[in-house]
Amino acid sequence: MLIHRRTLIKATVAGGMAATLTGCSLLPGKTGPQPERYAGAVGLPDGRFGVSAFDRSGNVQWQAPVDTRCHSGCNRPGRKDTLFFERRPGWSFYVFDAETGQRRHRIMAPEGEHFVGHGVFSPDGRWLYATASRYQPGEGIVAVYDAEQDYKRVDTFELAGIGPHELTLHPDGNTLVIGLGGILTHPDYDRIKLNLDTMQPALILMDRRSGQIVGRFAPAHHQQSSRHVSVSTEGKVYVAYQYQGPLYKRPPLLARIEDGQLREYRFDPETQAALGNYIASVVAHPENDLIAAASPVGGTAIVFRGKTGELVAKARITDCAGIQTLAGGDFLVSSGQGRLVQLSAGQPAKDIARLPVQWDHHLV
């Protein structure tokens, strides 16, 4: 029997928002830091943008307004900072109090640079690494900030390539894993892709202390734009592509490093078609060998086994993009229509909540 529950909240900053939880009274707990809180960039019904955090009961804890649409963010280990980066070209990132949503800082990109939507902290929570672009020469960089000096810029690492996007930290605590999309854009030219014929995407491994590139892996085809990355607890490195060639071609969209090269995953033709040549998120579960990927273009989310490539769940979720790992081994997928859907291996997808927001690409 379905239990419908609407959590009413006071008309504060939340503006009357609440999750409609279906089939459960509490959202599942997350893995990792801040297991009791979900945060994401959102588009609001009136066309404005914000960052929203809610608890497992579906109560909106806070909703902070932002000037322009944000993309993804990260939580600072051991502290109560939640960061969100503006969507590319991002001229700033925001630092919020994770519990109240109060804005602590807004850090602007230096002249000539913009952020691209992603960042990650060192394990001790001191150093923030953010992917960015020097847009005149089109050079991808990792910008390093010291959170203990109010997010002062302290270093810059060169990527020797164009269009970095997501980065994450390897469980060794030292290696940054970076998706280099390879696509040249310039803020004066909207989002025009300026180099589709000559792009050189890569999956890059970088020593976070020295900035030395310690590994560089090119996808099989030069138009497999390598945007999103994830690493399992055992250190298996995954990358997801957004293919820039025509729709009638169906190249693999997911790969992982194996024996010093990229091993590609190709699913059955129907699944390949359902992914629309575009993966918006890839996430490896820390408790098992399962990987989830979401395609808003294809309106499809999948879960597969990393070792065998076996597809174990597939769901049609219109405009799905964000993925969060849940304690116990499942995934939570968010959509631009406000849905939160639980995916489990070998089980039908379970709709567990709907909020009156458009969830942007990544849950934090």
Added chain:
Amino acid sequence: MQPITRLFFASALLVCTTAALGANADTQAREQWHGAIQNGYESLATKTEQLASAAVGYCNAPTSDSRPALNDAWLDAFLAWQRVRFVDFGPVENNNLSWQFQFWPDPKNLVARKARYLLGTEAPVNAEVINQSGVAVQGFPMAEYLLFDEQLNSGENALPAAKNCEVLSAVTRHMARNARGLADSWASFKQHYLDTGPYRDTTIKAGMTALEILEERRLAQPMGLRGNGKRNPYITDAWRSGQSLMAVEATVAGLEKFYLPGLITSLKTDGETELAERIQRQFEKVADNFPEAHAAMATLMESDERFRILQGLFVDVSQLSTLINDEAAVALGVVRGFNSSDGD
């Protein structure tokens, strides 16, 4: 055969038949779209070729007769582009062809900056230079600047000045070459387009996006209906030539001619004949705003009385947009999402 089994087979047959009908209708719609868009692209190729010839003709023998003919050739080609501008997939994606034809919006006025640079350079501006100069140089806005910019055309570089002629000839030749290539590539693309089911939704979304851009960025924003509420005719396209609204008319006409037939096939297959007819009637309502709305947008913003002409057009475009982007999209199960249209 047991009744229950017969029923099962009958239902299965019905499902198969319905599915087959749907697949056939999808193919039929894509055949209609492909053929219609081919016609639009061929017209673009013809009109841009005529523009390139007119530029050379005028520059070789500038007369009071040939200048209006050159301006008209630019407009004819520009309107041919407006009619197929909604197509945002397939060969027009190659080498950013769509952006090459029309770099817009241009908030930093890159077209003027690049034009001034090219007009000031001593080195010859040939095909190779245009090829290397980026999308702000390679299409209609650049040709429009050279032909219509008031400041330029009251100075020493006004047409038929040799340097302006050199740049105009190279730019229009580039456009003609692109248009011919696009029409040919679209013909080669046919089988892929017909064989690939997802192009049905891609095509429907292309028209939806075009209508949204038309309603919001080409009408609502310059009319001051969004943001700070100030009227600003310079943020729409083709303001230099005063042809923003001719372009709007052509975009709607192009959607009616090249997009609507396939859409109607899809709607009727899904039992939405009544909606298809309402959409058809709304296209006619938008068209009824012309020729009264043919004036320059800046002119229609000068008085409240004239502004009402613009408001009437906006209301009709807006209703068309609602019919297609909300009602038809829902009926056909086509969604343009917050994330799916983002690109990151």
